[in-house]
Amino acid sequence: MLAPEARTARIARVVPTPGATTREDPSRWRPELQGLRALACALVVIYHVWSDRVSGGVDVFFVITGFLFAGQLVRAAERGTLDLVTTWGRMLRRLVPTTAVVLAGCVVAGWFVVPESRWPQTIREVGASALFLENWRLAADSVDYYAAHNTASIVQHLWSLSIQGQFYLLFPLVVGLLALLARSSRTPVRHVVVGALAGLTVVSLAYSVYLTGTDQKLAYFHSLTRLWEFTLGGLLGLLIAGVALPAGVRVAAGWIGVVALSVCGLVLDVEGGFPGYLALWPVLAACLVLAAERTGSAIGADRWLSSAPMQYLGRISFPLYLWHWPVLLLALLATHREQAGLVGGVLVVAVSLALAALTDRFVDQPMARARRWRGAGYRSGAIAICAVLLLTAGWHAVALARATPSGVPGDANHPGAAALAPGFVYRGEPDPKPIPPAVSAYEDWVQYQGDCTSAAAEPGLERCTYVAAPRPDAPTVVVVGDSHMQQFLPALAPVARERGWRIDTLIRPGCPFSTTSESNVGEVACIDHNRAAIDDILRTRPDAVVAAASHDVRTGDTETTGPGMLDAWRILAGADIPVLAVRDNPRYGYPPSSCVDNYRRGAPECNVPRTDLYPATPPIRSMELPPTVSYLDLADWICGPRTCDPEVGNVTVYLDDNHLTATFTASLAPVVGPRLAALVDR
Known part of the structure; x- marks a missing residue:
């Protein structure tokens, strides 16, 4: 989101004169920038409230940020x-207090409204947001931005x-180092910065395209996949000086950009493909x-963008975005x-x-008026961040207090499976807590x-001990x-x-035990892992192996037992x-607990028909199994x-x-134990 610092920005521009020379006017206002911010923010809000598609508005904020900030820094370096x-x-003073107010409001409102099952994730994200690390928090948690x-x-x-x-935080350091390099080489600062921005733009865009194709969830939140949007804006801001386009061209460019940005989310179905090369659409529209x-034209897009309503919306776009x-x-x-x-969306927008x-x-x-106070930015920023972190710590303390379970699986109140x-x-109490x-599920x-x-003969294979044996020659289950x-x-x-x-365990997330890959995620890595696991099992010869008998149990009769x-x-x-071989549990596509959050415990709306998930006859029943394979159907x-x-x-x-809680699987022990014992003691 573009910081409100830009609302008072003046753009230095080389203005052509009738003669052959040019002059720089550092006080030239660009009110259409405020209107562009307003348009971008309006698109973000509209698409978030009434659509599940990406508008491209955030990309516009990044471009404007680079456009303004690069010019400010380079002009300062030249002087x-x-x-x-x-x-x-200055940036702490402008960014942090407003953000802290919103985060504090989220903590207070979240305490009363957010279901306890979602407290831990929300608490982590509030803390990360206060430290400007939310994108990495989401990337680490593999969050799907397009989820409901x-x-x-x-x-x-x-x-x-x-x-x-x-x-x-980092770009002023880069410009400062480039300015030192320019002075030592007697090269104009602007030339050095332009060259560096051009290189960063190419490298970052290429990386964005690559990572989006290989790991889109990570690419969406990765700082380096978005860097080119800032640097391209910076390049435009530095190169536009001295370029005098014909009035008709500028009028056409303005309206093409406005229209292209407005329809971006309607035309592009960017789910799974953003940012990558698709982000070029909103970025180039902003450019x-x-x-x-x-333009000075009565029909120019800038005339509309400079109107009073757009100027006001642009002025409040930062808190509106927050x-x-x-x-919602x-x-x-x-x-x-x-x-x-x-109707609900209109109320959300109004509030x-x-x-x-x-x-x-x-x-x-x-x-904004506090710029006259020496050190106001650092003091206000530190106070605001500390206040949010203290509120978050208090919420976390309450969550920890409520995380103590009221029993154990298998007791009278919690029989589980x-x-x-x-x-x-x-025979337990009438209504015990689950x-x-x-809060800790x-x-x-x-x-x-x-x-x-690492396994002795397979260095790339991780072998872990879950239950240690009392003696070296004890039976081993892998x-x-x-x-x-x-x-x-x-x-x-x-x-x-x-x-x-x-x-012992030989676990790799996303890789069911097979001679091939049973999913498109990490195909080569899964094949290599399973090959190494087979070699390790053959070498160590455990008394029994436990593996999944199927996978991909979803709505629509999708359960599969692959030939591999x-x-x-x-x-x-x-x-x-x-x-x-243990039959896999279903995958829902949404946390079943979220349905309980939305309704209540025992609500029939949360109970999915079994036939929607599990076929009546497991696919493994049509296969001829080796005599050493025992099938355990836990459906x-x-x-x-x-x-x-x-x-x-x-x-x-x-x-x-899609993952069973450890507490629930513990309640399966009376069913699983005898079957495993029969294999080990055969």
């Missing part, structure tokens, strides 16, 4: 007045402000408007809706505009209790496959500890190594006879959209 401390202080609104974070939109903050400048997303998300959570709708106007009046404008056994009679508690991952080392098998470990642990077995999975079992059968212990529910026996089944 010899570039002061990094003052530059950073009702599953997103209330501060997710601050990824763009984080990238902008990082640019404001056309910037290149058009003030407020509209949490207002909080409204959806409070009303238990997935979309705002026409966002009111909050933006108030923030501009009581925060932005006073901080045992509640699906034929003839089961519940385990794990909602998302964190209920299996934690390894042993050391992880669990191999993807993260679903990692989450399955608590179902195996009790029988292993009872009988003194060792449980059967081939892997046959290889182990040739060495007389028994395999327990009857994950789903009821008719529906698959988000909670079974007062135990939360899923921690996200």
Whole structure:
């Protein structure tokens, strides 16, 4: 999001005169920039509220930021007045207080509105946003920007402000170093900076195209895939001086840019393909408007962009961008809706505009006047960041206090999977709290209790110990496959500890055990991992191997047992190594717990028909299995006879959209233990 610092920016421009010479007018106003900001912000708000598509407005903010900031820094460097401390202080004063006010509002409102199951992620993201690291937080969590609104974070939109903050921090350093280089080589500063920006633009755009094609989720939030948008804007700002385009060309360029930007989200279906080369559309559209400048024409786009309403909307666009997303998300959570709708969307926009106007009046404008206070930027920034972090720490303390489970899987109040056994009679309290508690369910991952080392004969293969054996010659069970098998470990642990077995793992997320890749994600890496895992198993000869019997259990009868999975079992059968093949759990495409958040515990709206997920006959039944392979169908212990529910026996089944909670898999131990023992003791 473009910082409000730009609202008072003056653009230095070389203005042609009747003679052959030119003069620089450093006080020339560019009111159409404010209008362009208004248009970009309006598109972002409209698309967020009423559409699931990307508008391209954020890319425009990046271009304008580079356009203004590069020129300011280069002019200061040319005058010899570039002061990094003052530059950073000014940006802290303009960015941080307003952002802190919005984040504080998100913490207070989130406490009352955001469901507890989403507290941990929201708390992490608020802290990251306060430090301008939200884009890296989202990248680390592999967040899908295109996911449904009702599953997103209330501060997710601050990824763009984080990238902008990082640019404001690092770019003055770059210009300062380039200025030193220019002076030492007796080269004009502007020439050196232009050359550097051109190189950065090419490299960053190429990297953006590459990473978008290989890992789009990471590319969307990666700072380097967006850098070229800033540097291209900077190049335009530095090169436009002295270029006098014909008036007709500038009028046409302005309107082409405005129209192209306005229809970008309608024409381009950018899901899965952004930023990459598709980001060129909004970026070049913004460049056309910037290149058009003030045409002086009654029919120029700049006349509309310079109008009073657009100027005011541009002035409050920074707080409007910050407020509209949490207002939208909080409204959806409070009303238990997935979309705002026409009337609801209008109310969201109205509230966002009111909050933006108030923030501009009581925060932005006073901080703009604070430039006369020496050190005001650093003091205000530090105070604001500390206040947000303290609020976040308080929220985190409350979350920790509520994270203590009220029981253990298998007790009278929390039978878990045992509640699906034929003839089961519940004898616990009438309405106990579920385990794990909602506030910690998302964190209920299996934690390894042993050391992880590279396999002796396969250095690239990580072998971990989940249950240590009391003696070196104890029976060993190896669990191999993807993260679903990692989450399955608590179902195996009790029988292993009872009988003194060792449980080792050969886990790689996204890679079911197979001789081929069972998904398009990391195809080569999965093949290499599984080949190494097979070699390691054949070398160490464990007493049993546990692996998935199927994968891709989704709505629409998609469950598959790939030929590569059967081939892997046959290889182990040739060495007389028994395999327990476990039927995979369903994948929903949304966290089942989010449905409980939107409705209530036990709501029928959250119960998915079992036949929508599990076919009546598992695909493995049509295959001829080696005699050493034992098939374990857990469908009857994950789903009821008719529906698959988000909670079974007062135990939360899923921690996200496709991983079982460690607590629930622990409740499967009475079912799994005897089957595994039969293989090991054969």
